[in-house]
Amino acid sequence: MFTSRLALATLAAAMLSIFAAPNANAAYAPPPFSAEVPQDVEPGEEFTITFDAGTIDCDWSMRPFHGQKSPDGTGTTYTVTLIAPKGHGTYSVVARCAWDSETVNPAVAPASTSNTVTPAVFSTSTVSDTRLAAMQTDVYSVEVVVGDGAANEDDGALPNTGGSTLTLLAIGGALAVAGVGITYAARRRKVA
Numbered sequence: 518m519f520t521s522r523l524a525l526a527t528l529a530a531a532m533l534s535i536f537a538a539p540n541a542n543a544a545y546a547p548p549p550f551s552a553e554v555p556q557d558v559e560p561g562e563e564f565t566i567t568f569d570a571g572t573i574d575c576d577w578s579m580r581p582f583h584g585q586k587s588p589d590g591t592g593t594t595y596t597v598t599l600i601a602p603k604g605h606g607t608y609s610v611v612a613r614c615a616w617d618s619e620t621v622n623p624a625v626a627p628a629s630t631s632n633t634v635t636p637a638v639f640s641t642s643t644v645s646d647t648r649l650a651a652m653q654t655d656v657y658s659v660e661v662v663v664g665d666g667a668a669n670e671d672d673g674a675l676p677n678t679g680g681s682t683l684t685l686l687a688i689g690g691a692l693a694v695a696g697v698g699i700t701y702a703a704r705r706r707k708v709a
Contacts, residue, residue, distance in 0.1 A: 549573075550614075552659045558601045560664050568595040568612045568657060575614035582610055605664030615654045 549571035555564045568577065570593050577595035579587045587597040595612055602608060 550655070550657050552657065554659050554661060556662070558661055558663050560601055560603045560605060562601050563598060564601055564661065565596060565598045566610055566659060566661070568597075568614070568659075569593065570595075570614050570616070573614070573616045575616045578613045578615075580611040580613070583608070601661070601663045606662075608661050608663060609658050610661055611656060611658045613654060613656050615652055617652055 551569045551571075553567040553569075555566070558564045572593060574591065574593060575595065577590040577592075579589075579595075579597055582599050583602050585599050587599070590596075595614075597610070597612070599610070
């Protein structure tokens with residue numbers, strides 16, 4: 518009984534923390550992101566992608582793309598030039614934008630004395646203190662279609678990755694029939 522109450526209380530606490538807790542980063546909206554991705558990239562061809570964060574200055578970096586690493590950059594846009602893989606397919610290019618949210622939701626307290634309670638930051642100076650929000654990071658992923666986009670040259674059928682299930686189905690059916698027969702025989706003996 519105690520175990521079931523504990524499990525129920527744990528479940529209730531988990532649900533409450535998931536659904537009732539406010540979103541901690543709700544006030545920090547990500548930059549308005551867009552990207553210019555080329556169409557019709559051929560295998561082995563050089564291509565360029567431009568990531569754009571609107572008016573937000575970012576410290577840009579990129580995850581390695583098939584062994585290629587682009588230099589980091591700063592600013593509102595980030596342009597990378599890469600070489601497409603030799604194989605046809607759809608590939609992801611991932612860029613990371615770290616940005617300073619400047620004074621989003623600053624905690625500002627008026628100048629006060631030690632006898633006065635202030636609602637935010639206590640300061641004995643004649644100026645207000647401003648606390649900057651933490652550095653924000655957003656990761657953006659775009660898809661690049663190389664060649665015709667097909668990872669392999671087939672007729673579109675699903676690959677045969679397993680063995681035949683007919684044998685397993687027959688064994689399972691035979692075991693089910695045997696179980697029904699044994700149960701029927703055992704109950705018949707019990708009744709007689």
